[in-house]
Amino acid sequence: MARDPKHDILFEPIQIGPKTLKNRFYQVPHCIGAGSEKPGFQAYHRGMKAEGGWAACCTEYCSIHPESDDTSRVSARIWDEGDVRNLAAMCDRLHEFGALAGIELWYGGPHAPCMESRATPRGPSQIASDFELNIFPRYMDKDDINTVQQMYVDAALRARDAGFDIIYVYGAHAYLPFQFLSPFYNRRTDEYGGSFENRARFWRESLYKVREAVGDDCAIASRFAVDHLLGSTSIQVGEDGARFVEYCDDLVDLWDLTVGDIAEWGQNAGPSRFFEENHEKPYTGQIKAGNHTNKPVVGVGRITNPDTMVAIIKSGQFDIIGAARPSISDPFLPKKIEEGRLDDIRECIGCNQCISRWEIGGPPMVCTQNATAGEEYRRGWHPEVFHPAANREKSVLVVGAGPAGMECAMVLGKRQMAAVHLIDASREIGGSVNWISQLGHSDGKENLFRGTARGLGEWKRVVNYRQIQLDKLKNVELHTGSRLSADDVLEYGAEIVIVATGCHFATDGMNAATHAPIPGADTSLDWQMTPDEVVLGSKPVGQRVLVLENEAYFMGVSIAQKLAGEGRDVTLVTQAADVADYMHYTLEAPMLHRDLHRLGVDIHTYTMLDRIEPGVCHAYNVWNPAHTHEFEVDTVVLCTARISDDELYRELKADQERLTAEGIEGLYVIGDASAPRMIVDSIFDGHRLAREIDSPNPAMPLPFIRERRLWGDASNEDFRAQLLNTPDVALA
Amino acid sequence: MKVVVPVKQVVVLDDEFELLPDGSGVDPDGIESELNEWDTFSLEAALQLRDAAGDGEVVAITVGDEDAEEGLLAALAKGADRGVRVWHDELQGADALAVARVLAGAVGRESPDLVLCGVQSSDAINSATGIALAGFLSLPHVAVVTGIASDGSALTVERELEGGLVELVRVSLPALLTIQTGINEPRYATLRAIKQARDKPMEVCSPADLGIDSAQLAASIGARRRRLAMPDRGGGAEIIEGSAADVAARIATIVKERMD
Numbered sequence: 004m005a006r007d008p009k010h011d012i013l014f015e016p017i018q019i020g021p022k023t024l025k026n027r028f029y030q031v032p033h034c035i036g037a038g039s040e041k042p043g044f045q046a047y048h049r050g051m052k053a054e055g056g057w058a059a060c061c062t063e064y065c066s067i068h069p070e071s072d073d074t075s076r077v078s079a080r081i082w083d084e085g086d087v088r089n090l091a092a093m094c095d096r097l098h099e100f101g102a103l104a105g106i107e108l109w110y111g112g113p114h115a116p117c118m119e120s121r122a123t124p125r126g127p128s129q130i131a132s133d134f135e136l137n138i139f140p141r142y143m144d145k146d147d148i149n150t151v152q153q154m155y156v157d158a159a160l161r162a163r164d165a166g167f168d169i170i171y172v173y174g175a176h177a178y179l180p181f182q183f184l185s186p187f188y189n190r191r192t193d194e195y196g197g198s199f200e201n202r203a204r205f206w207r208e209s210l211y212k213v214r215e216a217v218g219d220d221c222a223i224a225s226r227f228a229v230d231h232l233l234g235s236t237s238i239q240v241g242e243d244g245a246r247f248v249e250y251c252d253d254l255v256d257l258w259d260l261t262v263g264d265i266a267e268w269g270q271n272a273g274p275s276r277f278f279e280e281n282h283e284k285p286y287t288g289q290i291k292a293g294n295h296t297n298k299p300v301v302g303v304g305r306i307t308n309p310d311t312m313v314a315i316i317k318s319g320q321f322d323i324i325g326a327a328r329p330s331i332s333d334p335f336l337p338k339k340i341e342e343g344r345l346d347d348i349r350e351c352i353g354c355n356q357c358i359s360r361w362e363i364g365g366p367p368m369v370c371t372q373n374a375t376a377g378e379e380y381r382r383g384w385h386p387e388v389f390h391p392a393a394n395r396e397k398s399v400l401v402v403g404a405g406p407a408g409m410e411c412a413m414v415l416g417k418r419q420m421a422a423v424h425l426i427d428a429s430r431e432i433g434g435s436v437n438w439i440s441q442l443g444h445s446d447g448k449e450n451l452f453r454g455t456a457r458g459l460g461e462w463k464r465v466v467n468y469r470q471i472q473l474d475k476l477k478n479v480e481l482h483t484g485s486r487l488s489a490d491d492v493l494e495y496g497a498e499i500v501i502v503a504t505g506c507h508f509a510t511d512g513m514n515a516a517t518h519a520p521i522p523g524a525d526t527s528l529d530w531q532m533t534p535d536e537v538v539l540g541s542k543p544v545g546q547r548v549l550v551l552e553n554e555a556y557f558m559g560v561s562i563a564q565k566l567a568g569e570g571r572d573v574t575l576v577t578q579a580a581d582v583a584d585y586m587h588y589t590l591e592a593p594m595l596h597r598d599l600h601r602l603g604v605d606i607h608t609y610t611m612l613d614r615i616e617p618g619v620c621h622a623y624n625v626w627n628p629a630h631t632h633e634f635e636v637d638t639v640v641l642c643t644a645r646i647s648d649d650e651l652y653r654e655l656k657a658d659q660e661r662l663t664a665e666g667i668e669g670l671y672v673i674g675d676a677s678a679p680r681m682i683v684d685s686i687f688d689g690h691r692l693a694r695e696i697d698s699p700n701p702a703m704p705l706p707f708i709r710e711r712r713l714w715g716d717a718s719n720e721d722f723r724a725q726l727l728n729t730p731d732v733a734l735a
Numbered sequence: 736m737k738v739v740v741p742v743k744q745v746v747v748l749d750d751e752f753e754l755l756p757d758g759s760g761v762d763p764d765g766i767e768s769e770l771n772e773w774d775t776f777s778l779e780a781a782l783q784l785r786d787a788a789g790d791g792e793v794v795a796i797t798v799g800d801e802d803a804e805e806g807l808l809a810a811l812a813k814g815a816d817r818g819v820r821v822w823h824d825e826l827q828g829a830d831a832l833a834v835a836r837v838l839a840g841a842v843g844r845e846s847p848d849l850v851l852c853g854v855q856s857s858d859a860i861n862s863a864t865g866i867a868l869a870g871f872l873s874l875p876h877v878a879v880v881t882g883i884a885s886d887g888s889a890l891t892v893e894r895e896l897e898g899g900l901v902e903l904v905r906v907s908l909p910a911l912l913t914i915q916t917g918i919n920e921p922r923y924a925t926l927r928a929i930k931q932a933r934d935k936p937m938e939v940c941s942p943a944d945l946g947i948d949s950a951q952l953a954a955s956i957g958a959r960r961r962r963l964a965m966p967d968r969g970g971g972a973e974i975i976e977g978s979a980a981d982v983a984a985r986i987a988t989i990v991k992e993r994m995d
Contacts, residue, residue, distance in 0.1 A: 398926045422926055477767075482923045496927020 004343035010309050012316050014341060017323065019299055020222035020256030022103055022168045024058040024323065027316060028337040029301050031259055032061040032107035032171065032226065033327035034361040035368040035377065038079045039065075041710040042089035044367065045079070047380035049104075050096035052330050055387075056337030058323075060097055060330075061105030062090065064173060067158035069120035070151075071110040071179075075364030078109065081158050087165045094166030105169035106162045107226065108155055108213075112179040112188075113140040114265055125151060127183045127205070128190040134177075134266040148195065151179070152209050159213045163220055169257065170217055172210050175226040176271070177264035180206035184247060187237040199243055203250050210254040224257040230286045232263050232270055232453070240286050245295040252296050259325065260287040260302045269590025270453060272327065273305065275353025275461040276443045277454035277594040281306055281315065288320045301325040307332075307350040309340045331357050332372040335387055346471050349373055349386075352464045356683040359588035371465060371683040374410065374690035381707040384694060389417035393697035397668070398422040400497035402487055402651065405434020406682050407674025407689035408503030409469040414693030416476035423479045424497065428486035432473075433466035434505050435675075436682065438538045440466075442561035445568030451597045456564060459557075465682065489654040493661055499669040499696065502652040503689065506645045506675035508533035514553040514643035516578040516611055516625070521551075523615035524641055531615070531639045534562050544571065545637020549620050551612055552577040552642050556585040556681065559642035560595055566640075567602035574634050575604050578611040578625050607632070615639055645679035652676060671702055736791035736885070738781040739847040740815065741838050741868065742774040744799055744806035745858040758962035759828070770806040773853025775813075775921040777914035781851050782814045782922070784885055791848075792816045796841050798826060798834045804937070812924035812932035823941045825952060828960060831863035836955035838864070839871035840945030849890075850911040854879050865913040876911040877904050881918050 014026045030052050037045035049060040065079035080086050094104040113132035115124050125147050126140025159170050174180030182188035183205035189196050195204050214223050229244040231237035238244050262283050263270035273282050281304035291300050301323035306312055312324045329336055332351035339348050349372045360366040370376035375384035399420050401412045404427035412425040431437055444458035473479050492500055512521030526533050532542050548571050552559025560583040567573040575582055586592040613621045624630040652672040662670060673692050674685035695701050715722060726732050746761060746768050753762040785791045795810035796819040797803045807818040821841050842850055852865030869876035882893030892912060894902040942952055975982045
C-alpha cells in the first residue's frame with residue numbers, strides 16, 4: 004500500500020543548520036538505560052528507529068563531565084575518548100539508515116548528585132535541589148562559569164568526533180542553563196543574575212561558544228522548557244519563555260520545546276491517565292504562533308495519530324514531530340505511515356513503564372506495547388521481523404487471551420507455526436486489561452494542574468493492536484467464550500500447550516506486608532470485595548469505604564479515585580510510606596495525589612489492618628502496633644495479593660504420562676498464571692516464550708548478551724599497569 | 736436423525752479487492768474465502784439435532800470447485816459425518832436456481848429427515864438457494880428460522896417477525912428450514928478434529944453422476960450475472976460553504992427545486 008497523500012507533508016525534508024532531516028519524524032532525547040557503557044544497547048535501540056524511518060535519533064541526556072553525574076540513574080556520558088568510541092557506534096548505526104544522530108549535552112547542577120564521581124556540582128546559587136535529596140551546589144564565580152562553559156565546548160568537540168550531527172545545549176527540565184535563566188534557582192546579583200539578559204547570559208554564552216566550536220559542522224539545538232509551570236516564580240511562556248527564544252534564536256538551528264522540570268517531569272512525559280495527545284500545545288504552541296522564532300521547532304506530546312501530526316505542522320504549531328514514547332512503542336511508526344499501514348501502528352498507551360525503569364535507576368528500558376524495546380541488541384529481537392520457527396510444523400494451543408496469551412499467540416503466528424489456537428473463557432479477548440482500562444477516572448470534571456483524571460482507557464490499545472494483528476494471521480484461530488478443562492486441553496490435538504490463565508485477587512486479605520491473611524477478611528461476604536468486583540459492579544458498595552492498598556501500583560488508588568469520584572467517603576490504607584509507590588516511577592504520582600486530595604480521600608500510610616469485623620476495620624501503625632485506629636465502614640475493598648490461576652497448568656503437568664500419550668511435547672505457563680506481575684512483564688513473558696519456542700528448552704530463557712567489561716582480555720590487558728600508575732600504588 | 740446441510744465457501748471482501756477487468760467477478764488474487772457465516776449456524780443446528788436424537792448422520796454438501804473443499808473440511812472438523820462436493824466447470828457462475836437444482840440431485844439421493852440451509856450466503860445475498868431447493872424436492876419449508884424444537888416426527892420452529900413478534904410453526908418431517916444467524920452458538924473445531932477431518936468420507940461427484948445432464952442444468956438457470964461494478968463515489972454531492980445564513984438559504988433553494 005502507498006501512503007495517504009494527506010500525510011505527504013510528514014515526509015518533506017527540512018533543513019536544520021548545516022544538516023537536512025529527511026522527513027518530519029524526530030526521536031527527541033530520551034533515556035533507555037544504555038548510556039555510554041552499553042554501546043550495543045545504545046546503537047541498536049536507536050538504530051532500530053532509524054531503520055523504521057525516523058529522520059533523527061538522539062542520545063539520552065549526555066553528561067559533559069564527571070561533575071554532572073546522575074548515578075544511579077543512567078545517563079550517557081561524553082567525558083573522554085572511550086565515551087567517544089562507544090557513542091560513535093550509535094552514530095554509525097544511525098548513519099547506515101540515513102538518519103541523523105543527536106547528542107544532548109547535559110550539566111545537571113544540583114540535580115546531579117554525583118554519587119559515582121563524588122564530585123561537587125556547581126550551580127548559579129547555593130540552593131538545594133528540589134529533585135534530589137539534600138544536594139547543594141557550589142556557587143559559581145566567573146571562573147567557574149568559564150570552566151563549565153569550556154566543558155560544554157570540549158564535550159561538543161568530542162561529540163563531533165564521535166559523528167554526531169546535532170549537538171544540544173540542554174537546559175529544559177531545569178538543568179544548569181535553565182537554572183541560570185530561572186529566578187527560582189538564580190538569586191545572583193552579578194551580571195549573571197537579576198535582569199532577563201543577565202539570567203539568559205550563561206545559556207547564550209554557552210550556545211555561542213559551542214556554536215563557534217562546532218557550528219559549521221553540526222546543527223546546534225537547544226531543549227528549552229518554555230514554561231516552568233511554577234507561575235510567576237519562574238519562567239512563563241508569555242514572559243521570559245518567548246523572550247528567551249527570541250533572544251537566542253540566532254544561535255540555534257533547532258528548538259526542541261518542552262514544559263516543566265525534572266522534579267515533576269510527568270508534566271512533560273504526561274501519562275495517559277492524566278494527559279491527552281499533544282497536551283503541551285497550550286505552551287509550546289505559542290512560540291511559533293507568536294512568531295518568536297525563525298528556526299525549525301520540534302515538540303512532543305505522545306503523538307501517535309498521523310492526522311494529529313499533519314494538523315500540528317499545517318497549523319504552524321511545530322515543524323517537526325518529536326517523539327520519545329511513541330518511538331519506543333513503535334520504532335516503525337514513520338514507515339507504517341509511509342506505507343499506509345495505519346492499522347499496524349503500535350500506539351503508545353502512556354503507561355510510562357519505559358520511564359519507570361530509568362527512575363528506578365539502572366534497569367534497561369521496557370515497553371508494554373513493544374516487548375522488543377531494549378532487547379534489540381542483547382537478545383537480537385526486531386519488532387517487525389520474525390524468523391520462521393524451526394519447529395513450525397507444530398500446532399499450538401494457547402489457553403487464555405490476556406496480555407501474555409495474546410502476545411504469545413501473535414508472535415507464534417508471525418513465526419509461522421502450523422496452527423495456533425488462542426482460546427479464552429471470556430467473550431472478549433484482553434483478559435484483565437478489559438476491566439483495568441475502565442479504571443482511573445474520577446468524576447473527570449476538575450482540572451488538576453494541567454490535566455484531568457482521564458482514566459486508563461488508552462491502555463485498551465494493548466488489546467486493540469493485538470486483536471488486529473491476530474485477525475490478520477491466517478494460521479491463528481481465536482475462540483472466545485470457551486473454558487477448557489484439563490481433559491479438553493489433553494484431547495485438543497496440540498503438540499505445544501501454553502497456559503496463560505491469569506490470576507485473581509486474594510479473597511482473605513493475604514498480603515505482601517504480613518505474609519498472612521487478615522482475620523475477618525472474606526470477599527465472599529457481600530460487603531467485602533476485590534478490585535475487579537468493584538469495577539464489574541457485581542456487589543453494591545456502601546457510602547463509607549475502606550480500600551486496603553498493599554499492591555504499591557495503580558490498583559488500590561484507582562479504586563479509591565473511582566469510588567470517591569462517585570461521591571463515597573473513601574479511606575485509603577497502606578502499610579507503605581506512600582500509596583501506589585510505583586507511580587512515582589511512572590510519574591503519575593503527583594497528579595494522582597492532586598486528584599485523591601481533591602476528592603477528599605482520607606489517606607493513612609504506614610497503616611495495616613489487624614482484623615476486619617462487620618462495620619469496623621481495626622488498624623495499627625506498622626512502627627508501633629500499639630498505636631491503633633478503628634475505621635467505621637460499610638464496604639471494604641481488599642487490594643492485596645494476587646494469586647496465579649494455575650490449576651489447569653498444575654493438573655496438566657501432574658499427568659506426564661497422559662501428556663505423552665496425547666502427543667503434547669511442550670507444556671508452558673506464562674504471565675500472571677506463572678506469577679502475578681505488571682502487564683508490561685506479562686507481555687514480555689508471552690513474547691519471550693514465542694521468540695524461543697524452538698530453543699532447546701523454551702521454558703528457560705536463553706542467555707542474553709551482557710555488556711560488561713571483561714577482566715584481563717585484549718581490551719583490558721593493561722589493568723595492572725593502570726593501577727600501578729596511580730600515585731599511592733606507585734609509591735608502595 | 737439424518738440431516739443434510741448444504742454449505743457454501745464464500746469470498747471475504749474487506750477494503751482491499753479489485754474486480755476483474757470484464758466485470759464478471761472479483762479478482763481472485765489475494766482474496767480469502769471462508770465458510771458462509773449462516774452455514775455455521777445451520778451446521779450447528781444439525782449437529783445438535785443429531786446429538787439430541789442419539790443417532791443419525793449429518794451430511795455436508797457443497798457445490799463448488801476444489802477450493803470449496805476447505806469449507807467442507809471445516810464442517811467435517813466441527814462434527815459433520817460426511818462431505819459431498821459436486822462440481823463441473825459448467826457450473827462456473829451458476830445462479831442460485833442452478834445450484835439448487837444440483838443440490839436437489841445430491842440431497843434427494845440422501846433421503847434425509849431434514850435439510851438445513853443458511854438463510855443466505857454473505858457474498859451473493861440472494862436468500863434463494865434454500866427455498867428453491869425445497870421447491871425442487873417438494874419439501875415443506877420454513878424460512879428464517881430462529882429456534883427449533885424436535886419431537887422426532889415433527890418440528891416446532893420459531894420465526895422472528897417485525898416488531899419482535901415470534902411466529903411458531905409446526906412442520907412435519909421431512910422438511911427444509913433456512914436458518915438465521917444467532918439461533919445457536921456454533922462450536923469451533925479443535926486442532927485434533929481439524930486433523931481428523933481429512934480422514935472423514937468426502938465424495939466428489941459431478942451433476943452427471945447425479946443424473947443431471949447439461950440440458951437440465953441449462954434449463955434450471957434463472958439468471959446470469961452480467962457485470963459487477965463499483966458505485967460512483969461522491970456523485971452529485973455539493974459542498975455548501977459560507978455563513979450559516981448562506982448555507983441555510985442554499986439548502987432551502989435546493990429543496991424547493993427538488994420539490995417542484
